[in-house]
Amino acid sequence: MKIADDSPPVVSALDRPNSYIGRSVPRPNLARLTRGRAQFVSDMTLPRMAHVAFVRSPHAHARIAAIATAAARKAPGVVAVVTGAELAKVITPWVGVLTHLKGIKSAPQHAIAVERACWQGEAACAVVARTRAEAEDACGLVEVSYEELPAVTDAETALDAGTPIIHPELGDNLTFERVHVAGDPDKGFKDADAVVETTFVFGRHTGVTNEPRAILADWNPGNARLTVYHGTQAPHMMQNLFAKHLGLEEYQVRVVTKDVGGSFGIKVHTYADEMATVALSKLLKRPIKFVADRIESFVTDIHARDHRVKAKIGVKSDGTITAWEIDDLTGIGPYSVYPRTSGIEANQIVNLTGGPYVCSNYRARARVVFQNKNVMCQYRAVGHPIATAVTEGLVELAAAKIGMDPLEIRRRNLIPDDAHPSSGPSGIKFEALSHHEALAHLDAMMNYAGLRAEQKRLRAQGVHRGIGFASFIEVTNPSAAFYGVGGAKISAQDGVTMRLDAQGAIICQSGVTEQGQGAEAVLAQVAASAFGVPIERVRVITGDTDNTPYGGGTWASRAAGIGGEAAWQAGKALRANVLACAASILQAKPEDLDIRNGAVVDRDSGSERLPLHELARIAYFRPDTLPPGFQAELVATRHYVPRAWPFAFTNGVQASYLEVDTDSGIVKLLKHWCVEDCGTVINPQLVDEQIRGGVVQGIGGALFEHCIYDARGQLLNGNMADYLVPMAAEMPDIEVGHVVTPTADSELGAKGAGEAGTAGAPGAVMNAINDALRPLGAKPLTHMPFTPGRILQALGRIGASAPV
Amino acid sequence: MSERFHDIAVTVNGEEVRERVDARKTLVDFLREDAALTGSHVGCEHGVCGACSVRVDGVVVRGCLMLAVQCDGARVDTIEGVADSDEIADLQEAFVARNALQCGYCTPGMLLTAQELLARGGVPSREQIRTHLSGNYCRCTGYQAIVDAVEAVAQARAGAKR
Numbered sequence: 032m033k034i035a036d037d038s039p040p041v042v043s044a045l046d047r048p049n050s051y052i053g054r055s056v057p058r059p060n061l062a063r064l065t066r067g068r069a070q071f072v073s074d075m076t077l078p079r080m081a082h083v084a085f086v087r088s089p090h091a092h093a094r095i096a097a098i099a100t101a102a103a104r105k106a107p108g109v110v111a112v113v114t115g116a117e118l119a120k121v122i123t124p125w126v127g128v129l130t131h132l133k134g135i136k137s138a139p140q141h142a143i144a145v146e147r148a149c150w151q152g153e154a155a156c157a158v159v160a161r162t163r164a165e166a167e168d169a170c171g172l173v174e175v176s177y178e179e180l181p182a183v184t185d186a187e188t189a190l191d192a193g194t195p196i197i198h199p200e201l202g203d204n205l206t207f208e209r210v211h212v213a214g215d216p217d218k219g220f221k222d223a224d225a226v227v228e229t230t231f232v233f234g235r236h237t238g239v240t241n242e243p244r245a246i247l248a249d250w251n252p253g254n255a256r257l258t259v260y261h262g263t264q265a266p267h268m269m270q271n272l273f274a275k276h277l278g279l280e281e282y283q284v285r286v287v288t289k290d291v292g293g294s295f296g297i298k299v300h301t302y303a304d305e306m307a308t309v310a311l312s313k314l315l316k317r318p319i320k321f322v323a324d325r326i327e328s329f330v331t332d333i334h335a336r337d338h339r340v341k342a343k344i345g346v347k348s349d350g351t352i353t354a355w356e357i358d359d360l361t362g363i364g365p366y367s368v369y370p371r372t373s374g375i376e377a378n379q380i381v382n383l384t385g386g387p388y389v390c391s392n393y394r395a396r397a398r399v400v401f402q403n404k405n406v407m408c409q410y411r412a413v414g415h416p417i418a419t420a421v422t423e424g425l426v427e428l429a430a431a432k433i434g435m436d437p438l439e440i441r442r443r444n445l446i447p448d449d450a451h452p453s454s455g456p457s458g459i460k461f462e463a464l465s466h467h468e469a470l471a472h473l474d475a476m477m478n479y480a481g482l483r484a485e486q487k488r489l490r491a492q493g494v495h496r497g498i499g500f501a502s503f504i505e506v507t508n509p510s511a512a513f514y515g516v517g518g519a520k521i522s523a524q525d526g527v528t529m530r531l532d533a534q535g536a537i538i539c540q541s542g543v544t545e546q547g548q549g550a551e552a553v554l555a556q557v558a559a560s561a562f563g564v565p566i567e568r569v570r571v572i573t574g575d576t577d578n579t580p581y582g583g584g585t586w587a588s589r590a591a592g593i594g595g596e597a598a599w600q601a602g603k604a605l606r607a608n609v610l611a612c613a614a615s616i617l618q619a620k621p622e623d624l625d626i627r628n629g630a631v632v633d634r635d636s637g638s639e640r641l642p643l644h645e646l647a648r649i650a651y652f653r654p655d656t657l658p659p660g661f662q663a664e665l666v667a668t669r670h671y672v673p674r675a676w677p678f679a680f681t682n683g684v685q686a687s688y689l690e691v692d693t694d695s696g697i698v699k700l701l702k703h704w705c706v707e708d709c710g711t712v713i714n715p716q717l718v719d720e721q722i723r724g725g726v727v728q729g730i731g732g733a734l735f736e737h738c739i740y741d742a743r744g745q746l747l748n749g750n751m752a753d754y755l756v757p758m759a760a761e762m763p764d765i766e767v768g769h770v771v772t773p774t775a776d777s778e779l780g781a782k783g784a785g786e787a788g789t790a791g792a793p794g795a796v797m798n799a800i801n802d803a804l805r806p807l808g809a810k811p812l813t814h815m816p817f818t819p820g821r822i823l824q825a826l827g828r829i830g831a832s833a834p835v
Numbered sequence: 836m837s838e839r840f841h842d843i844a845v846t847v848n849g850e851e852v853r854e855r856v857d858a859r860k861t862l863v864d865f866l867r868e869d870a871a872l873t874g875s876h877v878g879c880e881h882g883v884c885g886a887c888s889v890r891v892d893g894v895v896v897r898g899c900l901m902l903a904v905q906c907d908g909a910r911v912d913t914i915e916g917v918a919d920s921d922e923i924a925d926l927q928e929a930f931v932a933r934n935a936l937q938c939g940y941c942t943p944g945m946l947l948t949a950q951e952l953l954a955r956g957g958v959p960s961r962e963q964i965r966t967h968l969s970g971n972y973c974r975c976t977g978y979q980a981i982v983d984a985v986e987a988v989a990q991a992r993a994g995a996k997r
Contacts, residue, residue, distance in 0.1 A: 057931050057932055057934070058931070058934065061930070061931045061934075061936060061939070062927075062931065064936055064938075064939030064942055065918065065927040065930055065931060065936065065939070065942055065946065066874070066914065066915065066918035066919075066927070067872070067873075067874020067875070067913060067914030067915040067918060067943045068874065068915065068918075069874075069939050071873075071876070071940065073876075073877070074867070074873035164857070164859075164860075238974075239972075239974060240974060241876070241878050241884065241886060241938065241940040241941050241972060241973070241974050241975075242876065242878070242938070242940045243878075290938070290939065291938060292876070292938045292939070292940030293937075293938045293940060293974050293975055295974070324877075324880060325878065325879040325880060325881070325884075546937075546938060547936075547937035547938025547939065547975050548937060548975075549934070549937070716933075716934050717934060720934045720937065720976060720977075720980055723976065723977035723979050723980070724937065724974070724975050724976050724977040725977075726977060727976075727977030727978065728974065728977075750879075750881060750883075751879045751881060751883035751884060751972075752881060752883055756972060756974070757977075757978075758968075758969045758970070758971075758972060758978075759964075759965040759966075759968040759969050759971070759973075759978040759981070759982065760965045760966050760968075760969035761969075762965070762977060762978050762979070764961075764979055764982075765977060765979055788977075
């Protein structure tokens with residue numbers, strides 16, 4: 032393994048002349064985004080398009096006794112008013128379960144609620160009108176008679192005997208439970224010289240994508256085809272689901288994803304509102320558009336990370352960790368989200384806790400319970416922020432208890448870099464990680480000793496700064512082990528079709544999707560390098576089920592590692608095809624030729640033999656001049672799926688340096704560092720920017736973001752004035768460093784990088800706050816978000832019953 | 836009783852747009868729907884995120900907090916017009932070079948707001964840049980690349996003046 036900051040990795044298989052691998056090439060598709068000429072689905076219009084607005088339940092749990100729609104139907108501009116019962120004739124309900132989460136259960140969810148509304152904000156009726164404003168006006172005229180039912184709003188009591196069961200047919204409010212024991216945790220705790228036991232609480236929060244969810248569904252009865260313009264991460268998955276629930280064949284459905292204004296996992300799920308929109312298009316035989324407004328987003332975009340984790344760590348006085356134990360309780364919504372299920376986040380917490388460390392004495396229990404709140408599901412870094420904060424929080428609390436430096440305790444317990452392949456306490460398999468190299472790099476990068484000295488000096492002046500760390504592992508490049516094995520029609524494989532056009536440029540069609548992370552740029556870099564053209568001669572097409580190979584889209588940090596590998600293989604294959612054609616034209620041997628910088632060249636001397644545009648001209652327009660029996664094939668398709676490892680785990684370590692104002696409780700973030708090992712780095716700038724964006728998103732959950740519900744199941748702060756998101760003034764500069772450990776499961780060796788920032792940031796910030804406040808005798812803070820009120824409470828400056 | 840619909844004439848990117856609009860229609864909805872200029876985006880409709888930022892009579896405002904009828908007779912500049920005029924070409928170039936945008940949704944508002952700061956001249960500190968942009972929500976970049984881009988352009992413009 033090599034430590035690299037900005038220099039490209041030396042990987043011989045990729046060492047083609049003029050390779051773009053490892054170069055920070057600006058993304059080719061940015062100009063239109065800076066000129067206001069992008070094509071977001073929320074910008075689109077179609078002829079005869081109508082808009083849908085939803086009447087939403089104000090109650091967390093209520094029977095829908097009756098819906099009076101006569102007045103709404105007569106309102107100006109109204110095309111139709113459709114209830115859940117009426118729409119159920121057009122679209123079937125779904126259940127969010129998978130077979131590999133043993134015992135998971137959920138109830139059928141309809142596109143629009145039929146008998147009951149089960150969370151505040153669930154749609155109870157749809158109004159379709161010529162304009163969104165007219166639809167909303169008419170929503171005000173719809174009279175829904177609700178009979179309120181008792182709401183389940185406390186995960187801690189959801190399984191108590193006296194608590195109402197949301198879905199009586201399921202028997203209880205338990206969605207999923209998983210128990211895992213490894214090694215001998217009882218002995219481990221007995222052998223410990225110190226045991227730290229605490230409870231971590233993570234505030235439910237949400238993605239707040241800048242562009243809200245947007246969909247424009249167009250059912251054309253003339254050719255019985257459904258075209259859906261959808262801001263989704265997974266167009267092929269949605270194609271399958273729209274077809275399945277509308278009773279169509281997949282080839283009748285085309286899903287097109289244009290520019291997407293941020294996803295982060297929010298847009299990989301199946302939403303009732305979107306299913307209702309496509310069903311309404313089929314019912315009304317015209318294009319129907321739905322864009323969630325921000326208020327709707329807060330009550331319908333999936334929430335995430337609502338967990339209470341009781342946790343315990345055993346440690347010897349020499350710093351050796353002897354055992355881990357967690358008990359995780361998470362309260363989701365009334366339905367497990369479809370099709371990925373709402374059991375995955377808890378499952379990941381069991382999988383990932385303790386992951387970076389040698390100690391494999393581990394006991395874990397996770398329970399997922401239904402509640403009458405908005406639904407919950409996978410959001411950037413799925414489970415990792417929680418598992419990492421729990422693990423790293425315990426590690427630093429243990430270090431404090433035995434009086435050991437937090438980096439030193441990590442040095443004594445992280446899996447050695449030469450111990451791979453290895454596994455974590457839950458049995459997850461690691462191909463090769465670099466925890467120690469990363470830690471050493473971080474230590475140097477941040478000048479740790481210097482910061483400790485500065486901290487000490489300033490403490491004497493009453494300024495309280497803290498330094499906190501978080502080592503992490505991160506799931507990327509998922510194989511079918513993530514979803515496919517459970518029966519989900521979610522593709523782990525992906526493909527690229529590459530062809531030479533009539534002018535010698537290449538067109539590259541891929542099943543992964545662009546969400547702003549730079550997938551199209553990475554594909555272009557790989558394609559240009561593998562084939563042999565300047566990157567300006569590459570056009571990338573993504574996000575269209577009619578025009579790309581079948582693929583999985585973007586999630587779990589797979590676009591570069593999996594989509595990129597498919598592009599690499601397709602580029603090599605197309606090069607071989609083109610060289611076969613060149614050889615026939617030049618009467619040479621293909622193995623004596625190469626393609627470099629847009630021309631066929633002599634492999635040894637590099638001298639140009641035939642420009643690509645000339646080869647294309649001959650192949651497409653003058654095939655009469657080719658040798659008889661030779662057919663030019665200037666297109667190649669290759670697919671790729673990881674097979675050797677269920678996931679390509681990456682690793683890294685983060686540090687936060689901050690200052691706590693002990694009078695106001697306000698935290699000022701001074702600096703943040705992340706050393707990341709994501710294997711072969713295709714574009715260093717894009718990796719760094721994913722880390723930075725991910726870190727800030729993680730900081731949001733640590734300091735600001737919380738979907739606050741009251742006991743009645745009402746979301747109290749569902750708007751951007753009351754739900755705080757990180758803005759520029761509060762965020763630090765973030766320095767990123769790299770270690771490079773390629774995966775051998777692909778030729779490129781690239782792992783994913785999109786989620787690592789979010790995985791480690793909350794834990795690092797938490798540890799830094801506690802490091803700052805420990806000498807003041809403050810109770811360790813373990814309840815996110817760390818609001819000024821909570822910090823003042825920990826300092827004893829305000830009472831335990833004050834609202835925070 | 837006041838009228839619900841009003842005839843207004845707004846000069847948008849130098850072109851007069853005459854429409855009959857609902858009194859309650861916001862400026863940004865007017866631009867997106869009536870003028871078909873979708874470069875200005877809607878992110879919250881309550882003045883927090885800044886995605887709707889446009890210029891009205893030379894000043895950057897929240898398009899979601901102004902009504903179209905308030906702009907009768909005014910000059911409105913959106914990202915499309917400002918981009919076509921090449922006024923912020925160096926800023927756009929810096930954004931591209933530094934990947935100061937990912938999904939691009941906040942970018943029009945971010946560019947217009949940054950240009951407002953840059954047009955004052957001088958070289959603002961990073962803290963000043965962050966404060967000036969603190970009303971523009973970006974979920975993708977974490978802001979640093981944006982600050983880097985604005986700082987670089989400020990330095991270049993100040994250098995070019997000498």
